[in-house]
Amino acid sequence: MFLSSERGKRVLNFLYSWGASIVILGALFKLLHIPYANQILFVAMITESIVFFISAFEHPNKEYHWEDVFPVLKSKNPMDRPDFTGTPISTMINSTDNVEDDEIAGGINIGSAASKANAQRGGSLNIAGNLDVTEEDTKNLSESIKxxxxxxxxxxxxxxxxxxxxxxxxxxxxxxxxxxxxxxxxxxxxxVSDTLLNSYKSITDNSDGISQNSRGYVHQMEQLNRNVSGLNTIYEIQLKSISSQIESIEHINSGLSRIREMYDGSVVDSSVFRNETEKMTRQLAELNQVYSRLLQAMTVNMGYQQPAQPQQQPQQPMYQQPQQPGYQQQYQQPYGYQQPQQAPYTNNPMK
The missing domain is CATH 1.20.5 (Single alpha-helices involved in coiled-coils or other helix-helix interfaces)
Structure with missing residues (x-):
């Protein structure tokens, strides 16, 4: 995979560093309340989430258990470990610091190191002779490792x-x-195609019947069109009659409104007429009283018997305020007047 290669690891390193810097920058903008801080923090968090998502595909480094090959590495006592100081191995390690782990350069002489390690441990194991490795063997070993x-x-x-x-x-x-x-x-x-083909065959077989039915359908449609045109004519006539009736109704309504206005205006005139009639009635009653007194005076002066007084005085006209329920008025006759009775003459003075 690309992420497990050297170049992929470098790319992941760049992504981690740049993503962390963007997140820190967004947090700085948010803490200092710099304009557009929310937008920058949003972008930073999105970047961080993307980086963590990509890091899930990173191939972990393979660990080698060298203590299984060299049991001395399991011991925590430093005296058990060999001392490579002043040996060709230490020289090789110092000269190959920049070389990859899978490349080995230079000569290795491990015989003296092994013998010294055995001497330090106090053991009786002794390696016979030194093992000399030439540069050619080292190259062959490096090529084999490659x-x-x-x-x-x-x-x-x-x-x-x-x-x-x-x-x-x-x-x-x-x-x-x-x-x-x-x-x-x-x-x-x-x-489906077979069914459709059968349908087409049945349609072609029934084409004659379909044509006859279509002719009948056309004839029925023509009759329907004629009926619809007749209905339209009747509808137009009815509309005209209805419009004329509406005009007549409007004319009647206007006449009724004028009659109502005239009636409303006559209410005031009728009240005035009633008042004048009552006034005339009172005046007639007073005139009758004057006539009765005049007759009495004439009979007294002529030496005849005094005529009898009228039994009942004329009643005063009673006026009652007219009631107006709606546009109708009910009038009560105010006339309570009775003609005074005159005393009959007992003797005729002309005899």
């Missing part, structure tokens, strides 16, 4: 190829299922 790393990469690629093959097989199985579905759909389409 080939081994290449083989390991090929093996990892083979694992990826196995996964790809598995996916391809799964896709092939899915394709087979899709092909089965496609065959079913094709079969259903064939059935």
């Amino acid at each position: 080939k081994l790393s290449g083989a390991a990469e090929q093996i990892s690629k083979m694992a990826e190829l196995t996964e790809a093959t598995q996916k391809y097989l799964e896709q092939l199985s899915g394709m087979s299922e899709n092909m089965e579905r496609f065959s079913q759909v094709t079969h259903s389409l064939t059935n």
Whole structure:
């Protein structure tokens, strides 16, 4: 994978550093209340989430358990560990600090180191002789290690190829299922096409009947159009009659409104007429009293018997305020007047 390679690790390092710097910058803007701080913090948090999402695909470093190969590394006592000071191994380590872990350069002489380690441990084990490794052997060893790393990469690629093959097989199985579905759909389409063909055949066989039915349909539609046109004519006539009736009703309403106005105006005139009539009635009553007194005076002066007084005085006209319920007025006759009775003459003075 790309992320497990050296270049991928460098890219991830850049992503981690740049993402952290953007997050710190967004937090700084938010704490200092700088304009657009919310937007910058939003972008920073989105960047951080993306970085953490990508980091999930990072391939972890492989750890080698060297203590299984060199049991002395398990001991925590420093006296058990060999001292490489002043040996060719220390010289090789100092000269190959910048070399990769899978490359070895220079000569190695581990015989004296092993013998010294055995002497420090106080053991009786003694390695016979020193083991001298030449530069050519070192080169061959480095080439072998490179080939081994290449083989390991090929093996990892083979694992990826196995996964790809598995996916391809799964896709092939899915394709087979899709092909089965496609065959079913094709079969259903064939059935539908057969049904459609039979329908077309039946339509062509019944074309004569359809043409006759279409002629009858056209004839019925023509009759329907004529009926609709007649209905439209009748409707227009009715509209005209209704409009004339509406005009007549409006004329009647206007006449009724004028009559109402005249009636409203006559209410005041009728009240005035009633008042004048009552006044005239009172005046007539007073005039009758004057006439009665005049007759009495004439009879007294002529020496005849005094005529009898009228039994009942004329009643004063009773006036009652007219009631007005709505536009109707009920009038009560105010006339309570009775003509005074005159005393009959007993003797005729002309005799």
